[in-house]
Amino acid sequence: MLSALLVILGGCWQENLPQVDIQGKVVLPRSAATRDIPVLDANGDLTYDVDGNVITEEWTDPRLIGPVYLGAYSAIDTVSFDFPHPKMGPIITADVPGDTFPYGGTTVGRIDFACYEALRCKVSTGRFTDYAAILEYFKKIGTPVVDYRGNTVDSASTFQQYCYDYFYYTSDAEISFIGDLDFTERDDGDFEAEYYMAQVTFVPGMSLWGFMDAPDILATQPEEEGTFDTCYLEYGGRSVTDYDQSYYEGGPYNDILNFPATYVQEHDFVAEGVVIDSPDETPEIVLSFEVEE
């Protein structure tokens, strides 16, 4: 009898912890999913105009939306950079931004390893429905997926089988980089997604801020095509050693929310910041500011 009462009372106990879960929507303008991509000839090679410049065309596709990093910060700094940025602590080392000391954060889509070394740091979760969508995307941006021998992978079933072998998986349900999409297109042409920021230390009046890490398109080095700047290529993720293959899978840096200015590059989209006064609010974070060179 008494124990049952204690159980009931336990359910009523309010710990009054400052940590809360914040959820809402993140919105990207249509231009964030629009990039100039190379026009390829029948052989898949780049084409050039009379001046020797690569011929490009405009392409809009939600697969061009890279991982979105969202954080809760003390305030927004509109002075230190050419784009809105979270307020920083003191700059201690020259040329290194100050720590922003986020209260919490999350991502919408995260960098994932899609089985082939050639896809390191180029694939985000929540952007591709299936293997064919990945193959089509990379072919479209001019860097078709290749296997470790350098042969082009043009069959979704080959891709699937290689992934099953690599991860020892037996079903697509275990593959995190294909499946449901994060972003949906709105009536106005912009793209929106839900976000869930768990266990944020809530401070009334704090600001929610974030940025989308756009993939490198028309990169200087062809192998960098489609790469995300927030990905640590050299030593990120697990190391792979298999016969003559030796590399790291690549993975996100661990201080992206603390030092976002280190990673924000041209074509990325940045939020102006949203002030939040109550954990019950469902703020819409709009990444409306395009970072230019």
Place this chain on the structure above:
Amino acid sequence: MLSLPLLALLLGCDTKDDPFRPEVTGVPHVTNLGELAVTAADTIENEYDPSFSGNGSVLYTELGAPENPGVIGGASFEFVGTGGCVQIVMDPESVFWAMDMDPNADESDYLYEDNFQDDGDADLLGGLSAYYTGSPGVEIGSFEATYTDPMGVDHTLEFNECEASGYGGTPDAHPGRGYPETCVIDTAERVGVKFTILARTFSLPIDDSVLNLAVGVFETDKRRGSCQAFTVDECFFRDEARSGETAPGSTEDHAYFPAMEDAFCSGPRDLNRFCEENPDICGDPRSEYSY
């Protein structure tokens, strides 16, 4: 009526006779060794198996327990930035080894337990003296400061540049008792700037509650853009268990240590022989119950 149980509870907080509480010996719990000259790199003869026997600027000191058990002690010293990489080495008494538990172990393995009662531990921290919050020789401090953000929330700023590795090379950790500790500070563009190093007491030896240690600072190389630490082991500094030469109340009970350290540095065979001849100094020998 109520006060009796309360008093009974309070008695549980009396730590005066706590067997785990070090004895207050009169040896100061905080000391400052002053400024150490950075010893030239060419005094390190073998990069891969270095030892240092020169007089250079190696200092020996000792630390005791504070009167107030809530206070942490340590030894601090300073050096001046050279513009290059400076390696700090600290060796607390005494030596540490792990007895081999393999039933097939032979004389080339450690066949005796380490005497853990004569081992102490201190942790290295260091950075610009301007960031050090302690009062050298009076109370130890840290290399931390507080930043208050626009919402009034405090955050800790870390200025410690002395990043040691744990026993076995674990990054950003401190090796345990009796084991030497080292770190490298790049003083580039900080020529003539003063740095403070703190050897913060982690544990005092159980046998005498006095921690002897040796410290020194050395030039080291920079290759491929980063400072290269030379390997430091127990045999780098010798006789660190000697009593401090300047501290009052010095203890003189470590006469055995140089011979034990020599045996340790010669290898397990010599150490096993030393332990066999000096059963009171080492721990117990292996027995069938050891494994």
